[in-house]
Amino acid sequence: MSPKTVAKPGAAAAKKPAAKKPVKRKPQDPNKQWANYLRRYRPGLTPFVLDGLEERYGRQEWHRTMDPVSEIILTILTQNTADTNAEKAYEALRRAYPSNLAPEVHTPGIGWGGTGLPDAAPPDWTLVEHAQLPELIDVIRPGGLAPQKAPRLQATLRRIREERGSYNLEFLGDMPPLEARDWLTSIDGIGKKTASIVLAFCFGAPVMAVDRHVERVSKRLGLIPEKATADQAHDMYLELVEPERMYAAHVLLIHHGRAICHAQRPEHDICPVRDRCRMVSAKAP
Numbered sequence: 001m002s003p004k005t006v007a008k009p010g011a012a013a014a015k016k017p018a019a020k021k022p023v024k025r026k027p028q029d030p031n032k033q034w035a036n037y038l039r040r041y042r043p044g045l046t047p048f049v050l051d052g053l054e055e056r057y058g059r060q061e062w063h064r065t066m067d068p069v070s071e072i073i074l075t076i077l078t079q080n081t082a083d084t085n086a087e088k089a090y091e092a093l094r095r096a097y098p099s100n101l102a103p104e105v106h107t108p109g110i111g112w113g114g115t116g117l118p119d120a121a122p123p124d125w126t127l128v129e130h131a132q133l134p135e136l137i138d139v140i141r142p143g144g145l146a147p148q149k150a151p152r153l154q155a156t157l158r159r160i161r162e163e164r165g166s167y168n169l170e171f172l173g174d175m176p177p178l179e180a181r182d183w184l185t186s187i188d189g190i191g192k193k194t195a196s197i198v199l200a201f202c203f204g205a206p207v208m209a210v211d212r213h214v215e216r217v218s219k220r221l222g223l224i225p226e227k228a229t230a231d232q233a234h235d236m237y238l239e240l241v242e243p244e245r246m247y248a249a250h251v252l253l254i255h256h257g258r259a260i261c262h263a264q265r266p267e268h269d270i271c272p273v274r275d276r277c278r279m280v281s282a283k284a285p
């Protein structure tokens with residue numbers, strides 16, 4: 001029988017190899033993941049769509065259409081209603097609360113679904129903010145959803161005045177776009193869509209506003225996944241479109257949704273991007 005090996009007192013015990021820590025993988029950003037998927041399996045889809053729409057509807061250059069405070073109020077008025085109704089409500093504000101400010105010239109281009117506002121001074125924002133709520137509701141009633149929108153208009157104007165000392169949002173143009181979007185969405189009733197419209201149209205910021213037209217067209221083409229919410233689509237687009245084409249992408253997609261890719265009976269036959277549309281063929285490249 002072999003003698004037992006006895007460890008010498010004081011001798012170091014043999015070290016067990018340290019258990020390997022599991023490597024924690026950073027979860028991949030789902031927006032980047034989707035952009036990579038499209039790049040791999042449907043290469044060139046985004047430029048194909050934007051080039052095709054641009055050829056049909058013309059090149060879209062950014063130009064400011066309104067002052068940012070007017071833009072945010074007009075955009076709130078468009079929420080869940082047609083742009084033509086928002087125009088009626090905005091004009092009613094101008095009449096009910098006139099100001100001595102310089103006339104604003106509304107030059108909306110093809111991204112706008114109304115006829116454009118006549119040249120006139122913007123409303124007096126102090127009067128709008130401090131109006132009696134029932135009165136303000138009556139004034140903007142022609143635009144629809146007045147009981148929800150009137151308090152939203154006042155809360156927005158109050159927040160701007162309290163934080164900035166006046167009704168002025170020009171400071172947003174000096175902020176990084178996503179920080180500016182966060183600032184706006186921290187106001188009750190302002191979501192990514194409204195915030196992105198203000199930033200894109202007033203400052204040419206590379207953020208995407210996804211309304212129902214943009215969402216519908218994008219899902220049919222397969223630019224964004226069917227299951228993505230509009231909220232998610234706002235951020236997906238930041239990975240899909242080059243910043244310098246973001247404004248044009250919004251305007252072209254929204255216009256295409258109104259002109260050809262209607263919710264009911266889209267006109268595939270005359271569509272400039274049908275060759276790569278997943279609604280026309282599930283195997284479209």
Ligand code: SF4
Nearest residue numbers: 261266268271274277
């Ligand atoms: S092919 Fe039809 S569904 Fe596809 S984008 Fe064009 S109009 Fe819309």
